[in-house]
């Protein structure tokens with residue numbers, strides 16, 4: 001399907017006359033105005049005298065690399081969107097081009113359908129920016145966003161340096177097709193950030209498809225991602241779209257990407273590299289037209305080291321990284337966050353917004369809040385529920401009593417009546433670091449649920465609000481050797 005965009009002025013730079021003509025004719029047929037150059041020098045001469053919307057350049061040119069055109073465009077602050085054509089299999093060049101500011105890249109042999117889709121996308125992104133605002137004002141955070149984009153940025157509460165930098169970076173990276181990886185602890189707002197990237201991009205009118213990679217049973221992953229034809233597997237009574245098809249023209253958000261099993265990682269890598277997918281049971285490939293934003297709370301580089309995550313996929317997904325600091329490292333955001341969250345909670349319950357006292361704010365600031373903004377949100381919900389309608393009643397978080405100063409933060413008091421923590425026999429030793437303490441707590445809860453279900457992992461997972469794959473993963477990570485670790489029929493997903 002050809003998507004119509006307004007005619008654009010495009011520069012094609014390639015030293016191969018046949019290819020140059022092929023690209024030129026394809027673009028002319030779409031109604032665009034095209035100039036061509038067969039080397040860097042000619043391209044630079046044309047750039048000196050003309051303004052283009054899009055520059056399409058081969059990577060290898062007789063007098064240098066197409067990359068230097070990118071640097072030239074960037075250094076001059078020009079508005080052209082550049083698309084680089086790289087040799088097949090040179091992932092490094094593609095990633096470098098995106099990092100150098102290319103809007104997108106194409107791999108040889110160039111598929112004309114893909115070529116048209118990428119060019120259309122680039123033209124759209126120029127149009128979005130020029131209708132929304134003058135590009136020169138982009139340094140002003142928020143100025144470049146349209147109404148939806150601005151709303152998405154506004155939902156990210158906080159004026160700390162970290163949040164300001166995140167917002168500025170969202171605007172900076174939104175306008176290209178480069179894959180972005182958002183990292184941060186659980187509940188730090190990774191999904192909000194990912195959505196803000198979509199909402200500020202030229203793909204905003206396309207779909208936003210968010211997928212939790214850890215929540216899909218392993219056996220269904222391929223069909224869920226790439227779609228399936230009728231009859232491809234038992235129960236497939238009709239053709240169905242996968243996430244890649246559903247997100248066509250928009251953004252595919254892969255949350256908890258670190259939970260994707262290795263075989264699926266290979267399939268995802270292939271889809272990204274080849275820009276093609278094949279639905280299950282189909283012999284036809286389909287062109288991929290999605291921007292990928294992924295997120296994880298894991299240290300993915302460490303997962304690569306441990307052999308749990310493919311390095312090449314990491315490299316592909318992590319072209320641009322965006323790191324969100326935990327809430328305890330930006331406590332200056334707390335007052336504004338509490339205010340916004342309380343206003344929302346009060347609106348939902350149709351009541352006046354309760355006032356947060358200074359004491360309570362101080363108390364909240366002293367909590368480690370390992371669940372970050374989500375935990376803060378839950379705490380405030382409980383505080384509203386326990387309060388008298390005007391004042392709030394802070395209920396201590398389940399896992400920690402509030403730390404009064406840093407030294408108590410190092411040795412939080414566990415306040416968990418239900419799981420038999422002494423089972424672990426290790427809590428008294430109180431390790432210093434938070435992660436070890438959380439691991440011990442998680443281990444105790446898992447063991448307790450497993451014991452209560454005679455080590456039936458499916459039932460234990462259900463008790464804890466997990467699925468089988470998630471509990472298996474957690475058991476393996478914490479080296480919990482349950483009698484049912486040899487496959488049981490009830491667990492055989």
Ligand SMILES: Nc1ncnc2c1ncn2[C@@H]1O[C@H](COP(=O)(O)OP(=O)(O)OP(=O)(O)O)[C@@H](O)[C@H]1O
Pocket residue numbers: 155156157158184185186187188189190191192193255297337373374377
């Ligand atoms: N800066 C923020 N301003 C306002 N609300 C926020 C902010 N950060 C997070 N939240 C809220 O906290 C909750 C968790 O946010 P979100 O789901 O984006 O976090 P996450 O990092 O993706 O979590 P997880 O790792 O569990 O997937 C949501 O309700 C979100 O609205």
